[in-house]
Amino acid sequence: MNSQLGRVEDLPTDYYNGLKARNTLPLWPSLRAVLPYGKPSRRTQPMLWRYADVRPDLLRAGELTPIEKAERRVIVLCNPGLGLENMQATASIYIGLQLILPGETAPNHRHTPSAVRFAIEGSGGFTVVRGEKLPMEKGDLILTPPGLWHEHGHEGTGPVIWLDALDLPLVYGIEASYAIESPSQRIDDPHNTSTTRFRQGGVLPYASLARQRNDYPLLRFPWRGVREALGELATVTPIGEPVHVAYINPETGQECLPTLGFSALMLRPGEDVTLRRRSASAVLHVVEGGGAAAIDGTELAFGESDTMAVPTHAKVRLTNASGKTPAYLFMVDDAPLHRKLGFYEVFD
Numbered sequence: 001m002n003s004q005l006g007r008v009e010d011l012p013t014d015y016y017n018g019l020k021a022r023n024t025l026p027l028w029p030s031l032r033a034v035l036p037y038g039k040p041s042r043r044t045q046p047m048l049w050r051y052a053d054v055r056p057d058l059l060r061a062g063e064l065t066p067i068e069k070a071e072r073r074v075i076v077l078c079n080p081g082l083g084l085e086n087m088q089a090t091a092s093i094y095i096g097l098q099l100i101l102p103g104e105t106a107p108n109h110r111h112t113p114s115a116v117r118f119a120i121e122g123s124g125g126f127t128v129v130r131g132e133k134l135p136m137e138k139g140d141l142i143l144t145p146p147g148l149w150h151e152h153g154h155e156g157t158g159p160v161i162w163l164d165a166l167d168l169p170l171v172y173g174i175e176a177s178y179a180i181e182s183p184s185q186r187i188d189d190p191h192n193t194s195t196t197r198f199r200q201g202g203v204l205p206y207a208s209l210a211r212q213r214n215d216y217p218l219l220r221f222p223w224r225g226v227r228e229a230l231g232e233l234a235t236v237t238p239i240g241e242p243v244h245v246a247y248i249n250p251e252t253g254q255e256c257l258p259t260l261g262f263s264a265l266m267l268r269p270g271e272d273v274t275l276r277r278r279s280a281s282a283v284l285h286v287v288e289g290g291g292a293a294a295i296d297g298t299e300l301a302f303g304e305s306d307t308m309a310v311p312t313h314a315k316v317r318l319t320n321a322s323g324k325t326p327a328y329l330f331m332v333d334d335a336p337l338h339r340k341l342g343f344y345e346v347f348d
Helices: 013-021 051-064 168-173 193-197 223-234 335-341
Strands: 047-049 074-076 094-100 105-111 115-121 125-129 132-136 141-144 150-154 160-166 179-181 243-246 261-267 272-275 282-288 291-295 298-302 307-310 316-320 327-333
Touching: 047 051, 047 298, 051 074, 051 094, 094 150, 125 141, 223 243, 223 261, 261 316, 291 307
Parallel strands: none
Antiparallel strands: 047 307, 074 094, 094 160, 105 150, 105 179, 115 141, 115 160, 125 132, 125 150, 243 261, 261 327, 272 316, 282 307, 282 327, 291 298, 291 316
């Protein structure tokens, strides 16, 4: 294939202007821009958002804007390579930090984008999905799948802050993004029984075998169990290989949501790990610990509750700065979307 294609300047002006007047354009001058050789053209930049920088702005938002005026009080993490106004962490992933204060309720609604909540700070917060009350403790992952009613509340003291991750850029880009509001849900399950039912990996409630599979049988993944699983996996994983677990639908073994994947990584004390290069983009959120990331050669020093953007096809190396304690990271990626579209790749 020819990499030196004709340019607009090579065409007669009257011919090119005529094409534009008829709402058409020649492909070949732009072909390499939209179909480059080797790997995609990427505007997403390796990026670090420091929690210590964002948190004061989020708390001030709590003073400036009542929940009734905000609906969702969020500071969006915007990747400058994609344009701040587009509110994208990567080309397909939206990330925001959301604040709820004691006694507040973020009203009940449902929407077409897929979303999750990953708790960062505070206690007493909860989300209600499908009538199930889901506590939000640090490190817990809460699913709010597309089309399901959900609302947030706070019964404790002090601020509660969590990370929102949505496929909003994708859904908005295909002109399918919208929400519907409704009165508050009746809580039919105040004890988060789905987490109890699916507590042990590889073990299901017997009734699950006889009934039709539920698209979203488990809505809350407590961090305590994930952390324990990482610790056990670390004992059988060679040093230098990633200690990495995936969040899945326990009835199907597939990803939790249609377009976004979720996983957790453990870096053992002093460990340096290189992740396999993948076609997917990702966002890394630091649950515990600190260290350094090299993302396509960009060096980023991270601490607890910081968040990082990883472009598609990026080379990623992670280092735990502590020689005594592990570091833990939560990952959001668009690998499920790539798989469904048929072009997911992992490179050597």
